[in-house]
Amino acid sequence: MDEVREPTFLMLVALAEGPRHGYGLIQDVERLSGGKTKLRPGTLYATLDRLSSKGFIEASGEEVVDGRHRRYYRLTSAGTAVLESESKQRLATAAEALRRLGISGTTPRRLAGGLS
Amino acid sequence: MTGRRDRLDVLIRAYPNAYRERRGEEILDTLRDDAPTMGTYERLRVGIDMVAQGLRMRLGIAPDQVMGRILVAAALPGMMMAAAVALVMPLFGHIIPDFRIEGSWGPATAVWPGLCIVWILGSLAALVFPRRLRLIAAVCIAATVMAELLLPAGPYAFPSGFWLLAWLAVPSFLAARTPPRWSHRGFAVLTGGLVLGALIVAAVRTKWYSSGVSGSYGDIVRCAPYVAVTLIAFSAILLVTRRWVTGSAIALLATPWLLLPATNAGPFSARTSITPLAVAAVCAIGVGLLGAWTSELWKGRRTLP
Numbered sequence: 060m061d062e063v064r065e066p067t068f069l070m071l072v073a074l075a076e077g078p079r080h081g082y083g084l085i086q087d088v089e090r091l092s093g094g095k096t097k098l099r100p101g102t103l104y105a106t107l108d109r110l111s112s113k114g115f116i117e118a119s120g121e122e123v124v125d126g127r128h129r130r131y132y133r134l135t136s137a138g139t140a141v142l143e144s145e146s147k148q149r150l151a152t153a154a155e156a157l158r159r160l161g162i163s164g165t166t167p168r169r170l171a172g173g174l175s
Numbered sequence: 176m177t178g179r180r181d182r183l184d185v186l187i188r189a190y191p192n193a194y195r196e197r198r199g200e201e202i203l204d205t206l207r208d209d210a211p212t213m214g215t216y217e218r219l220r221v222g223i224d225m226v227a228q229g230l231r232m233r234l235g236i237a238p239d240q241v242m243g244r245i246l247v248a249a250a251l252p253g254m255m256m257a258a259a260v261a262l263v264m265p266l267f268g269h270i271i272p273d274f275r276i277e278g279s280w281g282p283a284t285a286v287w288p289g290l291c292i293v294w295i296l297g298s299l300a301a302l303v304f305p306r307r308l309r310l311i312a313a314v315c316i317a318a319t320v321m322a323e324l325l326l327p328a329g330p331y332a333f334p335s336g337f338w339l340l341a342w343l344a345v346p347s348f349l350a351a352r353t354p355p356r357w358s359h360r361g362f363a364v365l366t367g368g369l370v371l372g373a374l375i376v377a378a379v380r381t382k383w384y385s386s387g388v389s390g391s392y393g394d395i396v397r398c399a400p401y402v403a404v405t406l407i408a409f410s411a412i413l414l415v416t417r418r419w420v421t422g423s424a425i426a427l428l429a430t431p432w433l434l435l436p437a438t439n440a441g442p443f444s445a446r447t448s449i450t451p452l453a454v455a456a457v458c459a460i461g462v463g464l465l466g467a468w469t470s471e472l473w474k475g476r477r478t479l480p
Contacts (some may be wrong), residue, residue, distance in 0.1 A: 080205075081201065081202070081203075081204075081205035081208075082205045082208035082209060085205070085209055097217075098210065099217050099220065099221045099224040099225075100202055100206045100221065100224070100225065101202075101221070101224035101225040101226075101227065101228035101229070102224055102228065103205070104198060104202050104205075104228070105202075105228045105231070105232075127204040127207065127208065128200045128201050129201070129204065130201050130226045
């Protein structure tokens with residue numbers, strides 16, 4: 060599977076909670092990253108197109124709010140599987156880092172297993 | 176408000192028509208939602224991002240193609256440089272000096288400006304109509320071959336300044352059609368090889384003297400080494416700061432400026448000014464780039480945006 064970069068991962072995480080429209084994704088990703096990642100609309104829609112073409116997300120509805128067009132996106136089952144796999148991998152790495160630093164007694168296997 | 180809306184509408188025009196019809200309003204509305212929180216600098220970056228993404232889409236390049244990103248970064252400045260050269264070369268290089276000093280004004284001197292225009296229009300057309308790339312490239316190449324065959328030898332022979340123009344248009348042509356199958360190994364080797372080849376030619380053919388420069392289109396030729404060194408310096412800084420794509424694109428654009436003085440044969444030509452150290456530095460950059468591209472892409476490493 061392709062490597063999933065941070066902005067893409069954050070977008071998938073944002074969509075895990077439920078369908079989001081473009082601006083909602085920008086806000087959610089910024090919040091999730093603690094303000095470190097700010098998606099720009101050009102990049103956002105390029106990534107949405109790419110995730111959509113890979114079958115990780117799909118459009119789930121449209122509406123017009125205050126005269127502005129909004130299309131919502133949601134995770135597909137394939138996207139959910141990718142997010143789960145990526146999250147486990149990141150969690151295992153983070154847990155191993157903490158273990159080596161002597162900060163946590165939790166094993167990576169237990170942490171990763173807790174997701175499924 | 177109307178002014179801002181107009182500016183946003185202009186930005187969205189970077190995208191292809193079909194995409195704009197499908198997604199344009201959605202992107203614009205997202206942009207409008209986000210706009211109130213943006214400062215001036217962020218607005219500028221959003222604008223650049225939109226144009227870059229639109230251009231990438233027009234060129235049919237996937238965002239994870241390293242070479243594609245490099246070519247997109249090189250295509251626009253390459254075309255701008257080519258446009259500037261196309262303007263300078265016929266006006267201040269060929270027509271006016273030849274007309275004023277040598278009295279050689281005539282149909283033959285108009286061929287090169289005409290050919291410049293063909294290449295410039297070809298570059299622009301390649302961006303606007305990427306699906307017609309083969310036809311556009313065929314027209315440019317046929318026009319060039321015909322000009323070379325039809326023109327008499329001597330003062331009308333193929334000017335090396337023209338190679339500069341043609342080479343600068345290359346990124347836009349290459350970027351306009353990146354076959355997906357070529358996007359990794361083959362294309363990396365091809366483009367990296369072209370850059371490296373150009374650098375080697377420049378290094379081998381450059382003679383190390385720096386005075387007595389003259390020539391009918393010497394304005395371009397004389398400034399070429401300085402442009403090259405400036406581009407090299409920028410490229411080196413960007414590569415050191417790990418901005419691979421932009422640094423690589425600038426290295427790609429630096430090559431014709433190196434190549435020009437190296438290929439401009441003749442006793443009064445400007446095969447000058449570039450020091451061996453500068454050429455060695457550029458060669459090192461070229462070798463490094465080629466190595467980085469091939470090793471990264473040979474491993475089959477791909478990344479999502």
